[in-house]
Amino acid sequence: MTEEDKLVLTALSEARLGTSGWWRGECPFCEDRVGTADKHGAFGVRAANGVFHCFRCGIVGRLREVPDTHWREPKETDEPDAVIEPPGSFLPLAEEPAASALIARPAHQYLARRSVTRTTIAEVGIGFCPSGFYSDRIVVPVASVDGDAWVGWVSRAWVKCEQPYLYPKGMKRTILFNHAAILKESDDPILVVEGVFDALPYWPDAVACLGKPTQLQMVALASARRPVVMALDGDAWEEGWALAQQLRFAGTRAGNVRLPPCLDPNDVDPSWLRSEARACLN
Ligand SMILES: [Zn+2]
Incomplete structure (x- = not known):
């Protein structure tokens, strides 16, 4: 067995089965190749053929022998993303009073200029803040994968200011918007x-x-x-x-x-x- 294969097998003992037949775990090559260790499971091995790959250091290879003893039962679920509350004065723009209130008009105008339709505003749950620290800002929620909770949001000022975009504290970029x-x-x-x-x-x-x-x-x-x-x-x-x-x-x-x-x-x-x-x- 090569040194490389040994490293891959060690990594696999901690790996978990993801979708499409890839086992995911922390990369055993990152430290050598890019100077710091992978802490986010960027490494994957395809169970079917032993091909391995890391999104972080870019290593690509293939196990000479694919053992079946190393594959572990997958955990039930991954750690859920932390739930993040909407900013204090948040009002959804598809619902009253914000749907037609005068104070919300600049928000609607800004979204129209950026080609965001009424349907999208309603489906995404886009809103704005009429007062407080985030006043005069559009707020776009970032929903959890099941859509049940907010795991973050993006605020965008519609007036000129130094920081047009502001994000909440503690928001992680583990999932994508939508x-x-x-x-x-x-x-x-x-x-x-x-x-x-x-x-x-x-x-x-x-x-x-x-x-x-x-x-x-x-x-x-x-x-x-x-x-x-x-x-x-x-x-x-x-x-x-x-x-x-x-x-x-x-x-x-x-x-x-x-x-x-x-x-x-x-x-x-x-x-x-x-x-x-x-x-x-x-
Ligand atoms: Zn790596």
Whole structure:
């Protein structure tokens, strides 16, 4: 047995079965390859053929022998994400009084300018804060995978200010905005974008990473039950291309759309991006 195989088998003794037949655990190679240890389970081994791969340090390989004694029973569920309360004065914009109140008009106008429809406002549960620390801000909830709770939110000021985006304390980027969409079985691609306002015009067919994708988000995307198309901001198309390659390696149908330089998914014609997303999978 090679040294590499031994390391993989040790990692496997702590691994858990994820979806699509990959065992997930902490990477035994990260420390050597990137200088720090993996703490988020970026490493995966495919039970069927022993192929292994890490989203963090990029190692790719294959076990010479695939033992069945190392596979452990999966745990019932993963740790749930911490529930995060909406900001104090939050009012949902699809419900009265905020649906028609004068004070909510700038919020509705801002959302209309960013191509967010009334249906999307209602389905996502977008609201605003009329008073308090987050006043004059749109608030977009980030729902748990089952949709029952808030695990975070993004606030966006509609007036000019130093920090247009504010997030709540304690919010983790373990799941994606609209995470449930990747678990929906479909032939229609799911778009992976950076900002929540990049995702909203494509609702419900886009997820947002709230920045560049994290390793945990990549692990989740590798388990998508539908094709995945990376549509990162125009300046990050090379990263998007590399991430799509990694997803394909992990057995996910994936592609990448190159946006024009300096443009985000929110700046381009949604029908253009949707058709590019389908085309890049062929
Ligand atoms: Zn690694």
